[in-house]
Amino acid sequence: MSEDSDAPVLDHAYDGIQEYDNPLPGWWRMLFLGTIVFAGFYGLYFHVVGWGRTPGDHYRDALATYDEKRELRDRAELASVTEAELAQRARSREIVEHGHAVFRTRCVACHKEDGSGHIGPNLTDNFQIHGSTRLDIFKTVRGGAPGTSMIAWSEQLPASDVFAVAIYASTLRGKNLPGKAREGQPVGPLEP
Ligand code: HEC
Structure with missing residues (x-):
C-alpha cells in the first residue's frame, strides 16, 4: 500500500488488510460496455437475423461454385x-x-x-x-x-x-x- 495515494480507503478489512477505493476509469468501463453491446449486435446481425455473411457462408458459396465449375469441366x-x-x-x-x-x-x-x-x-x-x-x-x-x-x-x-x-x-x-x-x-x- 503506497503511502502517498489519496484514494479513499474502503471500510472493510480482511485480516487487517484494507483496500483503496480505486474504481476502473470511466473510459475503460464505457469501452467494456461497448464490447457487450457490440457483441449483441454482432450476434443478431450475423447469426440471428442473418443479414451479415459469415466466413462459413462465403466458404459454402465458393464450394458450390467450385462444384458447378467442376461438373461443367467434367x-x-x-x-x-x-x-x-x-x-x-x-x-x-x-x-x-x-x-x-x-x-x-x-x-x-x-x-x-x-x-x-x-x-x-x-x-x-x-x-x-x-x-x-x-x-x-x-x-x-x-x-x-x-x-x-x-x-x-x-x-x-x-x-x-x-x-x-x-x-x-x-x-x-x-x-x-x-x-x-x-x-x-x-x-x-x-x-x-
Ligand atoms: C476395389 C476394387 C477395384 C479397384 C481398386 C479397381 N477396380 Fe475396376 N472394377 C472393379 C469391379 C468390382 C468391377 C466390376 C463392376 C461391375 O460389376 O459393374 C470393375 C470394373 C472395371 C472395368 C469395366 C470392366 C468391364 O467388363 O466392363 C474397368 C475397365 C476397370 N474396372 C478398370 C479399372 C482401373 C483402370 C482401375 C484403377 C484406376 C480399377 N479398375 C480399379 C473393382 C475395382
Missing part, C-alpha cells in the same frame, strides 16, 4: 473425348507407360498385376460388362460402376491419370490371359 471433358482419340493415344508409348504406372498403384489390388482379374473382372478377355468400346472403358474408369467396389476414379485422380489408365486398360483387352471367369457380354476386337 462434362466438357467427357464430351470431347472420342473413340478415335483414345485409339490414337493408345499408340503413344508415353501415355501407355503413364497409364501402366497408375494401374500398378491403383488398380492391381482388384484387377491383378496383369489385369486378369481378382475382385474386379478380367480386363484381358473379350468380355465386357459395361459397353464394348474404349470410350466405354474410359467412362467406367472415370465414373465407376455404381453399387460395386469400382469407384469413380475421376474423384481420386487428375484427369490426365484417368485418361492414361483407361487407355492402358484398353490395351489389355484381347490378351486373353487366364484368370477370372468371363463376365459380361462377348465383344469383338477394339477398333484399330
Whole structure:
C-alpha cells in the first residue's frame, strides 16, 4: 500500500488488510460496455437475423461454385473425348507407360498385376460388362460402376491419370490371359 495515494480507503478489512477505493476509469468501463453491446449486435446481425455473411457462408458459396465449375469441366471433358482419340493415344508409348504406372498403384489390388482379374473382372478377355468400346472403358474408369467396389476414379485422380489408365486398360483387352471367369457380354476386337 503506497503511502502517498489519496484514494479513499474502503471500510472493510480482511485480516487487517484494507483496500483503496480505486474504481476502473470511466473510459475503460464505457469501452467494456461497448464490447457487450457490440457483441449483441454482432450476434443478431450475423447469426440471428442473418443479414451479415459469415466466413462459413462465403466458404459454402465458393464450394458450390467450385462444384458447378467442376461438373461443367467434367462434362466438357467427357464430351470431347472420342473413340478415335483414345485409339490414337493408345499408340503413344508415353501415355501407355503413364497409364501402366497408375494401374500398378491403383488398380492391381482388384484387377491383378496383369489385369486378369481378382475382385474386379478380367480386363484381358473379350468380355465386357459395361459397353464394348474404349470410350466405354474410359467412362467406367472415370465414373465407376455404381453399387460395386469400382469407384469413380475421376474423384481420386487428375484427369490426365484417368485418361492414361483407361487407355492402358484398353490395351489389355484381347490378351486373353487366364484368370477370372468371363463376365459380361462377348465383344469383338477394339477398333484399330
Ligand atoms: C476395389 C476394387 C477395384 C479397384 C481398386 C479397381 N477396380 Fe475396376 N472394377 C472393379 C469391379 C468390382 C468391377 C466390376 C463392376 C461391375 O460389376 O459393374 C470393375 C470394373 C472395371 C472395368 C469395366 C470392366 C468391364 O467388363 O466392363 C474397368 C475397365 C476397370 N474396372 C478398370 C479399372 C482401373 C483402370 C482401375 C484403377 C484406376 C480399377 N479398375 C480399379 C473393382 C475395382
